[in-house]
Amino acid sequence: MKKNLILTGMMGVGKSTVGKSLSERLNMQFIDVDNLIESEENMSIRNIFEKKGEKYFRNVEKTLSLKSIKTQNAVISLGGGSFVDTSVREAINQTSLSFWLDLGIPNLAKRLANSKKRPLINGKNLEETLGHIYKKRENIYKLANFKIDCNKKDKSIILDEIINFYEAKCN
Numbered sequence: 001m002k003k004n005l006i007l008t009g010m011m012g013v014g015k016s017t018v019g020k021s022l023s024e025r026l027n028m029q030f031i032d033v034d035n036l037i038e039s040e041e042n043m044s045i046r047n048i049f050e051k052k053g054e055k056y057f058r059n060v061e062k063t064l065s066l067k068s069i070k071t072q073n074a075v076i077s078l079g080g081g082s083f084v085d086t087s088v089r090e091a092i093n094q095t096s097l098s099f100w101l102d103l104g105i106p107n108l109a110k111r112l113a114n115s116k117k118r119p120l121i122n123g124k125n126l127e128e129t130l131g132h133i134y135k136k137r138e139n140i141y142k143l144a145n146f147k148i149d150c151n152k153k154d155k156s157i158i159l160d161e162i163i164n165f166y167e168a169k170c171n
C-alpha cells in the first residue's frame, strides 16, 4: 500500500496548488482539508472563525484531518495549523510521508497581501503577524519528514523535488 503524501506549512505557501498538481502527476486522490472543512460546515473558514470561534474551528480541523489521513492513496493539503496538533502528527507518522513547504516571510506576505480568506492575518500588520506565527510553528513544521525550500523555485521544480523524495521512499 502506498503512503499518503501530506503537505504542511504556512498559509500562502502553495499547499493547495502544489497538492492538486501532485495528485494529478502521481495519479492519487486529492484532499484539501480547508475545502473539506468548508463543505462539511457549509460555511467559509472566515465565517466559522467569526461566528463560532477559533477553538471550534480547530476541533473541526482536527477531526477532518484525522479522517483524511485514514484515506488511502491520497495527497492531502492540510490547513496551516493542522500539523500543530500532536494526534494529527502521530496519525501522519503511521500512514504517510509529510513535506514541509517553506517560504520566507516577505514572499508569503506578497502572496497574501490581497487574501480576504484568512482570519488570522486579516486587518493586521502582515509581515509582523506572519513572522510571529512562523516563529511559533517552525519547530513543529520541522517535524515533517522532508523540508522543501520553496524560495526562488518554480512550481515545476518543487513538484519534481517532492516526487523524487516520495518515490524514493515509497517504491
Ligand code: S3P
Binding pocket: 009, 010, 011, 012, 015, 034, 045, 078, 079, 080, 081, 082, 117, 118, 119, 120
Ligand atoms: C490557518 C491556515 C488556513 C486556514 C485557517 C487557519 C492557520 O489554511 O486553515 O485560516 O492556522 O495557519 P491555509 O494554510 O491553507 O491558508
